Amino acid sequence: QAGPLPPGPTPVPILGNVRDLTAKELWLAATKWAKQFGDVVHVHIVGQGLVFLNSPEATMDLLDRKGSIYGDKPALVMAGELCGCETMVAFTRYGDESRRQRRLLNQAFGVQVIPSYHPLIATETHSFIQRLVADPSNYIDHTRRYAGGLTLSVIYGYEAVGNNDKFLSLGEECVDILSNKIASGGGIWPVDIFPSLKHLPTWAPGSGFLIKAAEWKAKMEEFVDQPYNFVKASLTAGTHVPSFCSMLLEDKEKCSPQFEFDLKHTANSMYSASMDTTITVFCHFLLAMVLHPEALAKAQKEVDSVVGPDRLPTFSDRPSLPFVEAIFSETLRWGVPVPLSLPHRLMEDDVYRGMFIPKGSLIFGNIWAITRDETLFPNASAFLPERYMEKVDPALAKKRDPRSYVFGFGRRRCPGVNLVESSVWLMITTVLATLNISKAKDDFGNPIEPKIDFNNAVFRIPDKFQCDIRPRSEQALKVLRQAEAARS
Numbered sequence: 001q002a003g004p005l006p007p008g009p010t011p012v013p014i015l016g017n018v019r020d021l022t023a024k025e026l027w028l029a030a031t032k033w034a035k036q037f038g039d040v041v042h043v044h045i046v047g048q049g050l051v052f053l054n055s056p057e058a059t060m061d062l063l064d065r066k067g068s069i070y071g072d073k074p075a076l077v078m079a080g081e082l083c084g085c086e087t088m089v090a091f092t093r094y095g096d097e098s099r100r101q102r103r104l105l106n107q108a109f110g111v112q113v114i115p116s117y118h119p120l121i122a123t124e125t126h127s128f129i130q131r132l133v134a135d136p137s138n139y140i141d142h143t144r145r146y147a148g149g150l151t152l153s154v155i156y157g158y159e160a161v162g163n164n165d166k167f168l169s170l171g172e173e174c175v176d177i178l179s180n181k182i183a184s185g186g187g188i189w190p191v192d193i194f195p196s197l198k199h200l201p202t203w204a205p206g207s208g209f210l211i212k213a214a215e216w217k218a219k220m221e222e223f224v225d226q227p228y229n230f231v232k233a234s235l236t237a238g239t240h241v242p243s244f245c246s247m248l249l250e251d252k253e254k255c256s257p258q259f260e261f262d263l264k265h266t267a268n269s270m271y272s273a274s275m276d277t278t279i280t281v282f283c284h285f286l287l288a289m290v291l292h293p294e295a296l297a298k299a300q301k302e303v304d305s306v307v308g309p310d311r312l313p314t315f316s317d318r319p320s321l322p323f324v325e326a327i328f329s330e331t332l333r334w335g336v337p338v339p340l341s342l343p344h345r346l347m348e349d350d351v352y353r354g355m356f357i358p359k360g361s362l363i364f365g366n367i368w369a370i371t372r373d374e375t376l377f378p379n380a381s382a383f384l385p386e387r388y389m390e391k392v393d394p395a396l397a398k399k400r401d402p403r404s405y406v407f408g409f410g411r412r413r414c415p416g417v418n419l420v421e422s423s424v425w426l427m428i429t430t431v432l433a434t435l436n437i438s439k440a441k442d443d444f445g446n447p448i449e450p451k452i453d454f455n456n457a458v459f460r461i462p463d464k465f466q467c468d469i470r471p472r473s474e475q476a477l478k479v480l481r482q483a484e485a486a487r488s
């Protein structure tokens with residue numbers, strides 16, 4: 001071993017740090033260790049090493065600069081083999097398959113393609129606002145329908161019908177199983193440490209995980225197959241709406257079984273990755289506006305002065321709305337949608353600042369620790385969009401830009417980032433233009449403080465909180481109706 005392991009909390013014999021790894025807000029525990037042990041922390045579960053990188057320098061040095069050995073994903077027996085997730089993009093091993101998938105992802109959501117989705121994004125945004133107006137308390141379901149509906153349209157040419165649409169419900173159920181059951185607490189199950197446990201007969205004590213895994217695998221297969229079979233059937237029937245899948249499937253030359261396999265799984269990964277992430281960002285935006293009426297008023301004033309009362313915001317307004325831009329950036333930083341990113345796997349032994357990081361370690365970029373770093377973001381736990389209005393040199397601006405972290409790192413960085421840049425911006429800006437957001441009131445007219453808790457193991461989604469969402473004016477409703485009428 002070429003040097004000591006990075007420091008970390010003292011493990012107990014054999015089991016290691018099992019007791020230190022909690023499923024609830026693991027990023028808080030990891031950040032406590034960062035304060036105690038530094039920006040590279042090592043823990044282990046029965047010998048499986050987990051390394052937390054807690055600073056911009058450490059994530060950049062290892063996950064970005066040494067991306068060729070830090071770009072792998074763990075071969076988890078439970079998640080991958082038993083639950084059937086090994087072909088989902090976020091779990092595929094680094095190599096030919098992941099490269100083919102990334103190429104498809106770039107074809108769908110590369111920066112050059114996004115403007116072609118602008119009209120659809122606008123339509124979906126306007127419908128989203130109408131639904132918020134009609135039924136404000138179900139803002140989470142509306143956001144799922146917005147984000148999932150957008151990817152279902154773009155990828156499969158499928159139009160979601162209602163918040164309880166069959167593919168939206170399937171998506172909701174499967175993403176919940178993935179993040180809160182399969183990947184909870186770092187995603188390491190006893191069978192990942194002792195693979196022979198997978199041969200336990202299902203009647204044996206302790207084999208309950210095998211029954212659960214079989215159930216979840218069947219669901220994941222439905223999730224991957226059903227929307228894809230919809231495109232194939234509509235292509236055969238000639239009823240398809242042009243989409244990413246239909247366009248590629250029409251090119252018969254390309255359609256080898258391997259290509260179809262890649263397409264089917266990549267399509268599913270785009271759909272599944274779009275929902276809870278967007279929900280997390282929108283919920284934090286809503287919460288920030290409820291808690292900071294002064295920021296809301298300032299942003300509305302800016303939107304009003306640029307857009308005026310007679311139309312809705314469009315992408316061409318973006319350069320004229322710097323404070324809205326600052327709110328967007330601060331929402332990403334303050335909200336931290338995926339606080340520990342998704343684990344990478346180190347492919348070769350490595351030495352970093354004299355510390356030995358063994359091959360096979362799971363590497364977590366601790367985005368929470370970075371975005372709460374007081375030296376980079378003074379008063380880091382406060383929502384302060386003004387911090388992005390300050391002119392700073394380009395190197396510092398990049399270091400402070402939450403986009404350098406919140407979409408993950410290196411060769412596995414989020415391929416949905418360009419879509420999010422457009423879709424979430426328009427969503428936020430249109431809400432600011434048309435809606436007022438404030439604390440809900442009790443029967444006596446007293447404001448109710450939103451109760452915030454986080455119970456998702458991967459995404460930092462605030463549990464549903466009370467708030468008041470209503471149209472800003474009759475005129476706002478009128479322009480929304482006009483936008484709808486123009487479409488039909």
Ligand code: HEM
Nearest residue numbers: 089090270273274277278337338342407408409412414416
């Ligand atoms: C709304 C905000 C979003 C955030 C904050 C976000 C964040 C992330 C993060 C942190 C990762 C892990 C990166 C890593 O392993 O280093 C990731 C991976 C991924 N994201 Fe996103 N994401 C968002 C939206 C989307 C959307 C809309 C899509 C697709 C349309 C998408 C598709 C993916 C895929 C396919 C991966 C796996 C990439 C791989 O392992 O190679 N994401 N995302």
